Amino acid sequence: MIKRRKTRPVYVGDVKIGDDAPVIVQSMTDTKTHDIEATLDQINRLYQAGCEIVRVAAPTEKDALALSEIVKRSPIPVIADIHFSPRIAFIALESGIHGIRLNPGNINDEGKIREILEECKKRNIAVRLGVNSGSLEEKLLEKYGYPTGEALAESALNWSEFFEKVGFKNFKVSIKGSDVLQNIEANKIFAEKTDIPLHIGITEAGPAGKGSVKSAVGLGILLYMGIGDTMRVSLTADPVEEVKVAYQILQSLGLRRRGIEIISCPTCGRIEVNLPEVVKKVEEKLEGETLPVKVAIMGCVVNAIGEAREADIGLACGNKSAILFKHGQPVKRVSEEEMVDELLKEIKSMKAEK
Ligand code: SF4
Incomplete structure (x- = not known):
């Protein structure tokens, strides 16, 4: 039996992440979000496959404006990926969205991030704090030379401290790099220092075959160490495949049984x-x-x-x-x-x- 790391609970809509909840399976749509019917159709297919939370991209205002209809009709909680734009974040927050993904390294403006967090708190919206090897802060790049696991963990710890200092606790953290060892190291360092739930994934893992193997190795090792409260397998394929592979990984480790x-x-x-x-x-x-x-x-x-x-x-x-x-x-x-x-x-x- 795998002994899972003790984490505090975070709710995305009515789905609990962390604490005694099973490892929650997520995926992301690859439709144009402003194409509401196509997006909902894909969300329904993901839901049928066992997806429990879905993320949609909101790169433009047109996409963000489609969110309220998508949220209303989605069978599972929806997270909006707001990329670089605080303006889009505010449109998303008004749509009734269940969570947003925020990479502070991309926004890089503490005042704006604080404003978004205050709004999330008011509306009881969860945040996924994302740290990616591609958007690591300059000062950490200078300190470590390149995005090492230690550098990624330090960035995630610093931003978590910032979130908590401004009184925001309803968040989970994702630390992602496309290198398996860098990923494991970063998540391990972070997990040892906090009880904040972790969203795990190997970013840009690749096409279905190779990407599944890479994800199974990277995520499998973390899960075996008890790390990971929610996960996404990122594949260059139909997102339904991501959900299937996620369950296969969890099933192999005796963490979930489905199908x-x-x-x-x-x-x-x-x-x-x-x-x-x-x-x-x-x-x-x-x-x-x-x-x-x-x-x-x-x-x-x-x-x-x-x-x-x-x-x-x-x-x-x-x-x-x-x-x-x-x-x-x-x-x-x-x-x-x-x-x-x-x-x-x-x-x-x-x-x-x-
Ligand atoms: S189960 Fe029988 S047929 Fe299959 S690999 Fe083993 S020995 Fe060969």
Whole structure:
């Protein structure tokens, strides 16, 4: 069991982050925010995939003005990314938004930041305080030479102190760099010094395949250390993929369970069925299933019995057939042609039982 870092609670709308809440999964839309229907359509797809908080970009006034309609119709809390502009921040705050993302390093005007925080406090709006390697303050760049993990943590600690000094506590922090080790170091230093919840992510991780691996390594290490109250996997892909990968990472560490977890063997010379095809079909048919079920699909009986015992349901394949297991007990023998349908039928009945 992973012992999670003790943090104070922060609420984005009705979603609790930190304290005893599970690691909350976030994503970000890639539509033009002023295209309200397209944005809401994507938010709904993200919600169906398990996204719990969504961020939308508000780079222009036109986008910020679309927020009130989006907030009204979104099934999950919405955070506005206000980039460099305090003017846009104020439009967003009036829209009823649940949270804003603010990179003080981008605004670089303590007076303006204080004004935004006062408005957030008045309206009970949460803030994500963002520190990025690309917008680190000059004085820290001079001190450290480049954006080291230590430099990023120092920036986040300094701004957190500023937020608290002006009486604002409803915030979480994200410290992001695209380098995995820099990221881990920065979050670790920050986590040791405060109880402020952390939003973790590897920024600009890359395309779906490589980016998922990079995120799994970077975020997996942090989560294993108990660090991370909410997370986003950043991929150059459909944002729904980000949500799926986030749950896979959390599932691998036993931190969340959602949907089907498939345990399948790598196959070898013992195989006597087309296992990759069976796994592909099962994956496709169970796409979007939210019932947390562990399914073992093994090529032969060598490891199958043991794996099937750990799984909720499984197939131990043999010569053009398989033994269907449920909760570690053999249920029946099925042919290669019928094994996918039989497995799905059993999962359906498990769902009905629940
Ligand atoms: S489960 Fe059987 S078929 Fe699959 S890799 Fe192991 S030994 Fe090979």
